[in-house]
Amino acid sequence: MLIGRDEELAVLATTVAHARAGRSRTTVVAGAPGSGKSALLEASVRSLAPEVTLLRAAGHVAESDLPYAGLHQLLAPFAAELAGHAEPRGRALAGAVAFAPAEPVERLPVASALVWFLSELAAARGPVVVAVDDVQWLDSSTRQALVFAARRLDADPVTFWLGTREPDGLRGVGTTLMLEPLSHQESLAMLRARHAGMSAVVAERIAAETGGLPLALAEVPLDLRPAQRRGREPLPVRLPVGPSLETLYAPRIKALTDAGRFAVLLVALDDLDTAATTRALAAAGLSRDDLDLGERLGLVAVRDERWAPVHPSLGAAVQASATVRELEDAHRILAECFRDDPVRHASHLRHVAHVPDSLVVAALVAAAEQAARQEAPAEAALAWESAAARTPTGPERSQLTARAAQAYMQARAAGPAMRVLSELVDGAPDDPTRARWATLLVMAALWSQEDPPVDLDAYAHLGFTLVRRAPDPGEGTAAAGLDLVMAVVSLAMAWGDVGRARGYADRLRASVTDQRIPTLHRALLDVLDLMTGVEGAGGFLRGEWLETVVADGGSGSDPTLALGFAGLAVSHLGDLDGCVDVARRCEELARVTGGESAARLSSNAITMIVWERRSEWSRAVLELSAAEGAARDHDFTGPYAHILLRHAYLKACQGDRDECLALLARGVEVVERQSPALAHSEACVRGMLLLSTSDFAAAADALDEATALERATGGENLAYVARFPNQFEAYWHCGREDELLPDLAAYEARALRDQHGLSLAWAARCRALLAGPDDVDALFARAVRLHDGATHGFERARTQFCWGLRLRRMRRKADARRHLDAALGEFVRLGADAWTARTRSELAACGARRAPLTDTASPLAELTPREFEVAREVAAGLSNADAAERLVISQRTVEYHLANVFRKLAIRERAALPAFFA
Structure with missing residues (x-):
């Protein structure tokens, strides 16, 4: 996928349309090295229709002195044709590029022969595209022949795409398309596309330091270790330039004098206005003249009264070429120049050796406080962490590290946050403090979908110890312990290790009565009861619990997390109005926290479920897209994979195989290791897709995988999807339904015990599939009534489809058509094309004519x-x-x-x- 070049792609595509209409067009694709010219041309070539004839070539520095080397590339596919051509111009062209022996010819006849050949080729075969990259390195003979042809072909179906770094050499030839740097958001999108697991904080820095240059965006991450890309290890002080850019810039940097290189280094290390540049140069014993050579070589330039490298990546290359001594001297000079600017003063002073740590720490703290006031938590966190690293072990260091951890959490920088929080847990002075830091550490692991900490049981033990230590769960020590236990429970639930979560929850309830547990924690425990099939589960969530929730209740756990879990569970219970109330509370939290909190993510996810259940799938997809955008903008991407899988499940219901599989692939990319919860959801999605597309045996196999995961992890309803009814339907189509009869009886009993409307409807559908001729109508009618109460149009339509299917097989075609018609209307409205096709097929078997139906989507x-x-x-x-x-x-x-x-x-x-x- 080519990011940020839609307009440019459209321009090139338009030139092909002109060629089809018999009008020749020439477009010069120009841009700085690494701006993506080659990628743009390649993407445009890939999009050409098969009937378009393509001639391709690319200049190369090693062949720039070989006459007609580029033309040889361009015409190579036609070598045999040209070598034996009866036309003298064909033989002249063949001789010039050594396809056949010939006498030397002047350039003009060759260029004229090229015009003739392209015109003839287009007349015989249709539109022709001549795509030539790196024109600046073409031999002059080829370049002149191409320019000659481009200027003279006017009313022929031929279009020229000429990629070059030096548009001045093609001035007056066609239209020039300048490739500008990618925007910040486009840079982030490119990094996400190439490195799905990259930390958002890391991506922000790379995007900033590469200045939107596609080549740098592609190469810089490759020189980082995987742990650095994921944010678990600090990034180097200077990001690597990348091999291609380093090779490109090296000759110009080498051409500088020592004084000129140091002057350029000063400019590369900071954004300097002209006055600051003059001061810095003077402090180094240099003058403005020492920048002249760097300016002439195209390394630095003045823009808007400020000196800067012509591109950020070039600045990084200049720094990479400097010695340690030169770097230290430059940072010392700039630190002095920016003594009145806390952030910039500290950023340079920290790189200067032999400065007392106390001075550097003071500067870093001032910089962190300034960054915090400017609402730049990631930068503040880095400064506080750097200050802590230079402070001896003790209370002051702990305080600085704590501020860094809180700022990293605010920035949702998972890797750095977990690194710093681990240090705080290990160095905590007492158990309550250790519990508070451990709670944050566990929550960071949860939101980022990292593997559960290896010492999770130790954290749980610490939490229980603190809970037992104080009789009142609201007292500080006990509250810290309770928050830690519930954080551990939440992480185990999110990971899919519900058996482990169940053990922690049972142990907690043995220590503290439910009435003494805060409301949000009780809601979360009720969610766990639902996931593990405990009798009476959902009772608390069906009550007035939300009215008693205090959003900021002083809990160390994230309230938005409990609300997110609870909202999904409430939707599963069928209380869509209650679900909307939970989403609204999440929105309130989002507004309090400036719209960047996890609350918005939870609200999007909950709202999506509501629209899905209300059969407004187009609206549900929009909510999913909004949630995906919110989830991928930071390191707390734990929900991202779950959201992608929920989106994939909708596409599976529609039978959209390509989009479903693409979403599944993205879901795998964003996590380093798939959790049991994600594996279960993926198996359910694959099962639904295969069932939608009538691959029943494969659907049964996929849903068997999901069943095995449920049994291995001790959970039910892990993804709140129709795993069992889908599995039963797949088995029924395969004639294996008897194998699941014991499971069906258990499923019916749980649905009846919990009074869960949708599960009761699903169980009734399964029974109706087994019904004899005398009972089939009554049992299907009961299932449809239950679906009416459970508010799920798609599942109701599936039940009506199964009803019609059974009746058609019983040769009751007229009765079958009535139910199939009802199902068809809903499938069409939902865009469930696979189910629409299956239903139309059944109607055709009933003798029904194919009637046109309109989509009534929102x-x-x-x-x-x-x-x-x-x-x-x-x-x-x-x-x-x-x-x-x-x-x-x-x-x-x-x-x-x-x-x-x-x-x-x-x-x-x-x-x-x-x-x-x-």
């Missing part, structure tokens, strides 16, 4: 995910500026998307938007 389905987010915020009453701040985009972006929203929804004013979100 108008919101026409919106892109970003347009949907903007529309939702504006519908909630936010101004454009407030919506931009909340979504972390520009106000102009909001205005642009809002205009598209108005057009797509056929409205003229903001006041009409709330009706779509009511």
Whole structure:
């Protein structure tokens, strides 16, 4: 996937359209080294239709002195044709590129022959694309022949794409398409696409230091260790440049004098205005003249009264070429220049040897406090951690490390946070303090989907010790212990080790009565009861618990996590209104924390389930897209894989194989090791997809995998999906339903015991599939009534489909058509194409004509995910500026998307938007 070049791709595609219409076009694709010219040309070539004839070549520095070397590449596929051509111009062309013996010819006849050949080729075969990369390295003979042809072919179906670093050499030839650097967001998107598990904090730094240069974005991460890319180890002070850019810049850097190299180094180490540059040069005993050579060589330039490397990656190359002594001297000079700027002063002083640690620590603390005031928690955390590293072991060091940990958690930088929190846990002065840091460490592991800490049982033991130490769970020591135990329970639940979570929960309840456990913790325990099939599970969540929740209740655990777990469980219980209330509470927390908290993620995930259950799948997909965006913008990506799998499950229900498998692949990429919970969800998704596409034996095998995982981990309802009814249906199609009769009896008993509407409906459908001729209608009618109460249109339609299928096999075709027609309408509305095809096939077998059906999806389905987010915020009453701040985009972006929203929804004013979100 080529990121950030949609407009450029469209421009090149348009030139091909012109060629089809018999109009020749030339486009010069120009840009700095590493700007992505070759990638753009390659992507455009791949998109060409088979009937387009392609001629390709690329200049090479080693062949720039070989006459017609480039033309030889270009015409190589036609060597035999040209060598035996009867036309003198064909023989002239063949001779020039050594396809056949010939007398030397002048350049003009060769260029003229090229014009003739391209015209003839296009007339015989249709549109022709001539794609030439690195024109700056072509031999002059080829370059002149190409320019000659491009200027003279006007009314022929031929288009030229010429990639070059030096557009001046092609001035006046066609239209120039300049490749600008990628934006910050596009840079992050490219890093995510190439390195799915990369820490968001690491990606931010790479994006900033590579300046949007695609080649640097591609190469810099490759020189980092996997642990560095994931944020578990600190990044080097200077990021690597990458082999291609290092080779590119080396000759120019080598051409500098010693004084010139040091002057360029000063400029490369910081963003200097002209006055600061003058001061820094003077402090080094240099002058403005010492920058002249660097400017002439294209290494540095003045822009907006500021000196800077022509590209950030070049600055990194200059630093990489400097000696240790030169770097230290430059940092010392710049530290003095920026004595009045805490952040910049500290950033340079920390690299200077022989400075007392006390001075460096003071500077770093001032820098951290300044960064914190500017709401830059990642930068503040790095400064505090650096200050702690220079402070002797003791209370002051612990305090600095604690501030670093809290800032890393605020920045949601999982790897650094876990590294610093581990140090705090090991060095804690007492058990309550150790428990508080361990709670944060466990939560960081949970939100980032890291492997559970190896000493999880030790943390649980510490928590229980503190709970027993004080009679009141609300007392400080006991509260710290309780929070730690519940954090451990949450992590085990999220990982899928529900048997382990069950053991911790039972031990806690043996120590403290439920009435003395805070509301959010009780809600989480009830969720665990649901996941493990405990009798009476869900009773607490069906009550008025949400009314008693205090969002900021002083708990060391993250309240948004418990609300997220609870919201999904409430939806599973069928209380969609209660589910909306939980999502609303999460939204309130999101607003309190500036919109960047995990609360928004939990709210998106819960809301998605509501729309899915209400059979508004287009809206559910928009909510999923919003949740995916929120999950991948930081290191707390633990929910990201789960969200992708939920999205994949919807696509599996629709039978969209390609999109479903693509989402499954992305889900695997974003985690280093798949947890049992993720493995279970993936098996359920594959089973649903295979069932939708009528591959029943394979569906049974996939769902057997999910069953085995449930039994191994001690859980039920691990993903709140229809694992058992899907499995039973797959077995029924394979004629193996008798093997699952004991499981069906147990499933029915649990559904009846828990009074879970959807499970009762599923169990009734399974029984109806087994019914004899006399009972089939009554049992299917009962299943449909239960589905009506459980509010799930897709599953109701599946039951009606099964009803029609049974009746058709019983040769009751007229009765079957009535139920199949009802199912068909819902499948079409939901975009469940695979089920639509199966239903139409059954109707055809019943003798029904194929009737056209229209899709009645919500108008919101026409919106892109970003347009949907903007529309939702504006519908909630936010101004454009407030919506931009909340979504972390520009106000102009909001205005642009809002205009598209108005057009797509056929409205003229903001006041009409709330009706779509009511």
